[in-house]
Amino acid sequence: MTKRILIAGSGFAGMWSALSAARAVSLAGKENEVNITLVSPSPNLHIRPRLYETAFDEMSPDIAPLLAAVGVNHLAGTIESVNTANKDVEVKNIGGARSTMPYDRFILATGSALFLPDIPGLKEHSFNVDQLSNAIALDQHLKALAKQPDTVARNTVVVVGGGFTGIETVLEMPQRLRDILGNGATIRVALLERASEIGPDLGPGPRPLIEQAFAECGVEVMTSAAAESISAEGVTTTTGAYIESNTVIWTAGPRAQSLAEQIQGEHDRFGRVHADQYLRAKGVKDVFVTGDVAMVATDDEGNIASMSCQHALSLGRVSGHNAAAELLGLPAHAYSQPKYVTCLDLGPWGAVYTEGWDRQVHLQREEAKELKRAINTQWIYPPEPDRDAVFAIANPDYVIVP
Numbered sequence: 001m002t003k004r005i006l007i008a009g010s011g012f013a014g015m016w017s018a019l020s021a022a023r024a025v026s027l028a029g030k031e032n033e034v035n036i037t038l039v040s041p042s043p044n045l046h047i048r049p050r051l052y053e054t055a056f057d058e059m060s061p062d063i064a065p066l067l068a069a070v071g072v073n074h075l076a077g078t079i080e081s082v083n084t085a086n087k088d089v090e091v092k093n094i095g096g097a098r099s100t101m102p103y104d105r106f107i108l109a110t111g112s113a114l115f116l117p118d119i120p121g122l123k124e125h126s127f128n129v130d131q132l133s134n135a136i137a138l139d140q141h142l143k144a145l146a147k148q149p150d151t152v153a154r155n156t157v158v159v160v161g162g163g164f165t166g167i168e169t170v171l172e173m174p175q176r177l178r179d180i181l182g183n184g185a186t187i188r189v190a191l192l193e194r195a196s197e198i199g200p201d202l203g204p205g206p207r208p209l210i211e212q213a214f215a216e217c218g219v220e221v222m223t224s225a226a227a228e229s230i231s232a233e234g235v236t237t238t239t240g241a242y243i244e245s246n247t248v249i250w251t252a253g254p255r256a257q258s259l260a261e262q263i264q265g266e267h268d269r270f271g272r273v274h275a276d277q278y279l280r281a282k283g284v285k286d287v288f289v290t291g292d293v294a295m296v297a298t299d300d301e302g303n304i305a306s307m308s309c310q311h312a313l314s315l316g317r318v319s320g321h322n323a324a325a326e327l328l329g330l331p332a333h334a335y336s337q338p339k340y341v342t343c344l345d346l347g348p349w350g351a352v353y354t355e356g357w358d359r360q361v362h363l364q365r366e367e368a369k370e371l372k373r374a375i376n377t378q379w380i381y382p383p384e385p386d387r388d389a390v391f392a393i394a395n396p397d398y399v400i401v402p
């Protein structure tokens with residue numbers, strides 16, 4: 001009887017799960033015995049790491065030909081619930097019809113979404129770059145500012161949150177505003193960070209370079225200051241300041257997508273499901289978790305995989321392989337990704353590339369920017385739909401980082 005691997009989500013982790021499961025099934029010569037189906041709203045990979053940019057036509061490559069090349073089915077819809085006792089899921093397809101799909105192994109790869117805390121006006125009046133639709137809405141808003149009267153609020157952008165996304169986003173804003181409003185406009189771009197220093201998770205290594213970039217690009221930094229309330233006209237900070245702005249961009253804090261709550265077992269404070277080294281959910285049988293929904297050790301030093309593309313690309317390869325391996329009676333592969341790097345875009349200043357969890361700076365300025373461009377436009381993109389070439393890089397121990 002045909003066995004079913006069902007994968008929820010066609011992001012980095014879901015796509016690579018599908019490709020590596022297909023590879024394992026093919027190597028075992030069992031293509032006729034295992035059905036692999038990927039469920040997501042559309043067969044596209046959204047390049048979330050580029051959503052602070054504006055090249056939207058490059059940010060959702062079609063992966064239908066790739067999936068077809070390796071024999072993976074795609075179903076356009078969302079998984080609304082998971083019944084781990086019955087081993088099935090409820091799917092709402094894009095037409096609105098509901099159906100129940102059984103699985104032998106289920107891989108949860110539904111990613112993350114920005115968490116919006118209960119701050120007055122945040123949901124109604126802020127923008128963000130979390131999903132493609134959010135980034136497009138921000139872009140349309142910014143472009144429409146050109147038709148508004150020349151006021152301080154129109155000419156001011158405030159980015160809330162000085163982590164990775166906040167830093168990359170805020171450093172794009174001076175040039176984006178000038179392109180839209182013209183060089184004659186008196187623009188103001190500010191970054192609000194609750195902690196006493198920007199990039200609280202980045203550590204001291206790259207910080208002086210980030211500060212240089214802010215100074216050179218004209219970004220004003222306000223630390224020890226959080227947003228207290230937001231309106232269409234501005235933001236009030238916890239330090240009592242009021243900044244007039246029609247554009248407040250929220251970047252603080254992703255959480256695992258809510259479907260993860262339905263997977264039994266322990267969850268961390270980001271809603272991620274605790275997994276063992278084989279990416280099996282610890283609290284329930286026959287369910288794998290991967291990418292941003294997985295809480296798993298990345299090495300033997302106590303480091304945990306971060307909600308990042310870098311980890312999702314490897315986690316996906318491991319979860320897909322292991323789901324197939326269990327069904328095929330093959331050895332499972334333990335996830336381990338000891339090398340950790342970051343490459344942070346610093347706008348016109350360049351970029352900074354670090355290695356290790358203590359983030360030692362290895363490259364900066366244009367050299368790092370070149371690497372960032374390669375990562376953002378090549379490395380994280382889907383491979384060409386060539387079955388053999390895909391299987392050559394879909395193994396669970398494939399090393400991605402430089």
Ligand SMILES: Cc1cc2nc3c(=O)[nH]c(=O)nc-3n(C[C@H](O)[C@H](O)[C@H](O)COP(=O)(O)OP(=O)(O)OC[C@H]3O[C@@H](n4cnc5c(N)ncnc54)[C@H](O)[C@@H]3O)c2cc1C
Pocket residue numbers: 008009010011012013014039040041046047048049050051052077078079080109110111112129130131164165257259290291292293306307308309310311312343
């Ligand atoms: C602005 C920004 C910048 C970033 N920069 C970097 C960076 O520089 N480096 C880095 O490593 N990481 C970066 N990241 C993080 C990175 O994008 C994520 O960690 C990565 O996308 C996680 O991959 P994933 O496959 O787990 O989830 P996602 O890429 O979020 O994919 C989730 C998939 O699940 C689908 N889905 C969701 N719910 C359901 C459902 N109920 N049913 C079916 N399908 C569902 C979605 O449609 C999507 O296809 C950035 C993120 C953002 C937003």
